[in-house]
Amino acid sequence: MEMEKELIYLYCVADKAPDLKKVREWFEKPKVIRHEGLYAVVGRVPRGDFDEENLKKNLGDMDWVKERVISHEQVLEAAMADSCVVPFKFATLFNSEGNLKRMLARNAPLLKEALRKLEGHEEWGVKIYCGLDALRATLAQDKEILDKEKEIGSSSPGKAFILRKKQEERLNQMLNAKINECGHASFDRLRELCAGARINRLLPEEVTEKKEEMILNAAFLISRNAVQAFMEAVDALKARHGDNGLSFDCTGPWPPYNFCDFAGRMEIRSAGTCGTSDTAGAERTADHGRA
Amino acid sequence: MDGHDVIAGSKDVTLLEILDRVLDKGVVVSGDVVISVADVDLVYVGLRALISSVETMERLRGAPFYGPMQEPT
Numbered sequence: 001m002e003m004e005k006e007l008i009y010l011y012c013v014a015d016k017a018p019d020l021k022k023v024r025e026w027f028e029k030p031k032v033i034r035h036e037g038l039y040a041v042v043g044r045v046p047r048g049d050f051d052e053e054n055l056k057k058n059l060g061d062m063d064w065v066k067e068r069v070i071s072h073e074q075v076l077e078a079a080m081a082d083s084c085v086v087p088f089k090f091a092t093l094f095n096s097e098g099n100l101k102r103m104l105a106r107n108a109p110l111l112k113e114a115l116r117k118l119e120g121h122e123e124w125g126v127k128i129y130c131g132l133d134a135l136r137a138t139l140a141q142d143k144e145i146l147d148k149e150k151e152i153g154s155s156s157p158g159k160a161f162i163l164r165k166k167q168e169e170r171l172n173q174m175l176n177a178k179i180n181e182c183g184h185a186s187f188d189r190l191r192e193l194c195a196g197a198r199i200n201r202l203l204p205e206e207v208t209e210k211k212e213e214m215i216l217n218a219a220f221l222i223s224r225n226a227v228q229a230f231m232e233a234v235d236a237l238k239a240r241h242g243d244n245g246l247s248f249d250c251t252g253p254w255p256p257y258n259f260c261d262f263a264g265r266m267e268i269r270s271a272g273t274c275g276t277s278d279t280a281g282a283e284r285t286a287d288h289g290r291a
Numbered sequence: 292m293d294g295h296d297v298i299a300g301s302k303d304v305t306l307l308e309i310l311d312r313v314l315d316k317g318v319v320v321s322g323d324v325v326i327s328v329a330d331v332d333l334v335y336v337g338l339r340a341l342i343s344s345v346e347t348m349e350r351l352r353g354a355p356f357y358g359p360m361q362e363p364t
Contacts (some may be wrong), residue, residue: 010320067304069313089317103320125308200311208307218310251308257316 006044008094011075012255013086013104014039015115018079025059025145030075035101041079042100050093076255084119086111087255114260121195121260122227124220124252126234128186129212130179134245139174182246183216186237193230196259212247219258227253 017032017039028045048054058064072090079085094100104111139145145167152163191197200217208214222230234250241248 065310069309070306072313073309087317089315089319092314092318092320107320125312200315203307203311254308254312255317257312260316260318 002261003049003094007047007050008097008100009043009045010088010092010094010100011041011043011072012079012088013111013115014041014079014083015085015119016083018081018085019082020075020078023075023078033097033100035104038111039083039101040083040104041075042097042225043075045093049184055091068178073255080253080255081223083117085255086114086118086249086260087257118221118256118259120224121221121259122224122253123223123256123257124227124230124250125254126186126190126218126220127249128183128216129208129210129213129247129249130182130215131212132175133247134174135178136171138244139171139178142174145171145174155230178244179215182241182244186241186246186248187216187218189237190218190220190230190233193233194220194222198258200258212245215246219254221256221259 011030014032017034018041020032020041021028021029028044030041033040033042049058069090076085076087094103105263148163148167148170152160152167155163187197187199197218197220201220202214202217205211205213220230231250234248238246238248
């Protein structure tokens with residue numbers, strides 16, 4: 001069979017047909033494929049952009065990445081405006097509509113269960129940053145530290161040198177303890193209000209381009225009627241930890257990217273060379289990412 | 292307000308947030324899929340330059356650095 005010039009790009013699977021008229025065009029307007037009671041939001045993309053050879057090159061081109069990642073997000077946002085969605089990872093591609101439909105059929109129970117659980121919920125992200133210098137300055141006002149400072153001032157140079165080393169060590173320990181305490185306490189407080197919560201890896205400064213260090217990168221799945229309380233809790237944490245040099249970035253609502261953790265569970269019988277194992281994921285229960 | 296444009300309106304500003312999700316999260320299917328972007332680090336290599344150029348753009352435009360996504364309503 002001749003290879004199509006285009007691939008089917010799957011953005012998300014929805015519980016009802018979303019209105020996609022407002023989505024900005026990329027290569028082609030996304031469209032909805034209905035199958036097995038599910039609504040797959042798909043687009044057609046040039047095969048050449050995503051084949052192994054070109055993809056590596058394209059991923060190094062930030063303009064290319066930026067355009068496609070933003071398109072991906074925009075399509076999902078349009079879809080989730082009037083339906084519940086299970087988002088798929090960037091560049092989830094199928095050779096044909098037939099293959100996509102087979103995947104849907106095979107995983108329909110899993111997808112439907114996920115949609116049921118996600119219904120009425122929103123994903124929000126909270127990143128906490130800490131200005132280490134500001135926090136260090138606050139901690140330096142600690143009584144124990146100040147007392148030691150006096151002792152250093154009245155010591156002989158040799159003894160002062162050793163005490164100074166110890167003082168710095170003590171301050172660093174306090175700093176780490178404080179960061180952990182604030183980060184964990186904040187996460188614990190927020191997760192109380194949520195249906196799901198997860199902690200993601202911290203992003204390095206060269207990526208965030210912030211002077212402050214990221215100390216928490218978390219995602220929360222919140223029932224729509226609890227979103228207001230969640231925001232209030234974030235504000236309360238901001239007020240409480242502002243003096244410690246902590247700042248909070250709260251964003252959303254996002255498609256529930258962080259709460260569709262089917263890794264390794266979604267499978268399709270492959271006619272090609274991909275050679276998936278035939279242990280269908282569809283029979284297994286969805287791990288809904290509840291932390 | 293046009294709900295569809297909530298994130299789009301401040302899209303540039305939160306590109307990092309989008310990349311952090313779109314490239315790294317979401318359902319992964321194995322099988323027919325031609326490629327999977329497992330090597331996310333590859334993308335982060337060029338991120339720094341991109342994000343700083345976006346920031347500069349926003350400042351030049353006089354737009355607030357933090358967009359409407361900050362607010363729940």
